[in-house]
Amino acid sequence: MQLKLLLICFLGLTISACVKNDDYQIPDITAPVPEYTGSIISFAQLKAKTSSSIATYTDDEAVEGYVISSDEGRNITKKLYLQNADNTQGIVIALADEGIYTQFPLGSKVRVLLKDLSFQLNNAVITIGYDTYKSKKGYQSVGYMPKALVEKHLFALGEKKTVAQLTTTLNSLEVSDADVGKLLGIKNVQFEARAVGKSFYVSNKKSGAGTNYKLIDSNGKSLLLRTSNSALFKDEKVPAGKVRVTGILSKFGKDYQLMISYYSDLQF
Known part of the structure; x- marks a missing residue:
């Protein structure tokens, strides 16, 4: 009888050990932010480098701001608006994917690594994305950033403000x-x-x-x-x-x- 019990316990442990953690992963919303050794610049400093022409950012610099938009209600899609800490200026990130509110919820502080991204002053706001988008009518603007680049360039910092504060x-x-x-x-x-x-x-x-x-x-x-x-x-x-x-x-x-x-x- 004792031998049977031991065998059952051994089989149970063996089956449990065969199940990989990857099969049951829960998204880690508190994942550590990668160490960044470049310079954090202000929105004003970024604006000073921005024109109506589309350019590629070459300096190892980043900006930080608070999320003021949500695509959960599907009225504002494929865009992530960020505002600086003193509520004096905003920027917008052009994104290829939707449902970004789960990753960057309203009020959360986000760091944007600017190097190798496209940027432009478009309709009075700094727009950041990837490459160049060309419409059928020939209009050009900053292109949408694919998910793979979002994961390399945008990071939630774990801080948050309320909508009222923003x-x-x-x-x-x-x-x-x-x-x-x-x-x-x-x-x-x-x-x-x-x-x-x-x-x-x-x-x-x-x-x-x-x-x-x-x-x-x-x-x-x-x-x-x-x-x-x-x-x-x-x-x-x-x-x-x-x-x-x-x-x-x-x-x-x-x-x-x-x-x-x-x-x-x-x-x-």
Whole structure:
């Protein structure tokens, strides 16, 4: 009887030993950040090196910033917006993959190793990516960074700030190029009358991949709120009355546009 028990225990231990840890790996969200011996520069220093022309970064330098966007709500996709510690400037990383919010959640501090990446000042914001993207119409911009490069160039540092700490609050819709790429909180605004009751995204030839509605403040100044055709909240109805909006300011041509990550970024 004792011999049978010993055999059973031995077989159990043998089977357990044959199971590789790799088969049951759980992602290590606290993985150590690789040692970095280059220089950490500010967003302002990076901007001083940036122009409207696409270039490849050659210096062994990095920037650090806090995540102010999330692609979980699918309104802002293939982009990761970072803001500096004093909330005065933002940059955007062009990414080939989606679902990046699990790796770089809202508020987390991220280091970006710049060497060998492409960078450009595009629509008033520094854009970082890989190589060059060429549209069918011949337009060129910084290309999307593939996952393999993201793993070599972007690192979560384990620090975090709240959305409130990262938000610059405005009392009006008066914005400028200096605000592009930043997380803004705008109080006491309302949607233009023609938008109220409509879906946030309306499919038509004019709207293309997104729908714009005007936000209007008490002084009559306006700012576009853009909703993507992939946003999870695209079928929600535009509310009447005063709202507070928290979103990232972007620019397309001459138009400033506010983009929200979640439907809950609208408070009414």
